[in-house]
Amino acid sequence: MRSNKPLRALILVFSVMAGLLAWSAPAQAHGTIINPMSRAYQCWKTWGNQHMNPVMQTQDPMCYRAFQANPDTMWNWMSALRDGLGQQYQARTPDGQLCSNGLSRNDTLNQVGAWKTTSISRNFTVHLYDQASHGADFLRVYVSKQGFNPTTQKLGWGNLDLVHTTGRYAPTQNIQFNVSTSGYTGQHILFVIWQASHQDQAYMWCSDVTFA
Template sequence: MRMRSTSGSVARRRGIIALVIGVLACTFVATPTASAHGTIVGPATRAYQCWQSWGSQHTNPAMQQQDPMCWQAFQANADTMWNWMSALRDGLGGNFQGATPDGQLCSNALSRNNALNNPGRWRTTSVGSSFTMRLYDQASHGADFFRVYVSKNGFDPTTQRLGWGNLDHVTTTGRFAPAQNISFNVQTNGTYRGHHVVFTIWQASHLDQAYMWCSDVNFG
């Protein structure tokens, strides 16, 4: 009795499996681009600084002593650092202050990122009275504008949560075309010294999405 050859059906099944895998692969590759966003990488925001410093060694017990603010942030919610590019809120319509309570500015009022609001000795980036802000935007959304503030003289980031009344408005930029890397200069009045918080609002161009971050700096 002759056995039926199964080579044809096996080949067809393999072809179908390959097609399904190909479709899924395209979906997974496309997803990060669609959902990716960005952050200020210079001077580094709190979440980005923690990810940059400890992302590859986030279980290192030395972090508790060497960088206690990042340690408490990782303990509270490590996803805050893994998703440093996703601190956004939709549909604020420019009502940044009304929609963001005092004490929640550094987290952009996102409860999952609340550890970023905690006062303490966050690592700082040294800057002068004039410095450059650098945004890395994975999906190249562009910007309607950036609005930059510096914490007032007398505000202590190591003991106080940041509120709107603690800020000096420094500059608001114009529009930026879509790009992964955007830079612009910030000029202060030269009166700041020591540890301050640079608070930045990025109004993205593709949708009504508002990003807010705190970067800790040391004015020399």
């Protein structure tokens, strides 16, 4: 009987290479809001090293659903971009698809439910990590209206208050700025649009927050 050790070794090599490709994919991408954490980033940050752990289903059911639907959404948490929108964000992004930036592959990010939240005060800091150092023409920050329930309602443009617009940022990997709000309590969605400077690329994300 011939030994199957060479075959097993070959399978092991391919498995390792596949794992490395999955983890290296975000390095070729762009950026996201890392504070308060965007939905895909939160799932990757919390569960990326243990995405096969069955406890995720009970401890973080929304991330579990997202990993089950399309794990690439989390591996490529820096790649939620669309080209050539010409700043027509509302006209070209239907209600209910804001959290995925209108990308069908990321549709689980639009789903309602018990997403993990970040506790913030009415004055908070937004941190964009831009791995490729594109810079920004501007960023727009919205907060879901008081009374909107992110656990039962999909986000639409009519559910948002614009609370802050930045100026231009030169290319850098880290962009941070302060946002001041008033009148918000409880759980909300923080919705951010990043218009990158290097070309007409638009990024949109949802971060789940609780105003303390």
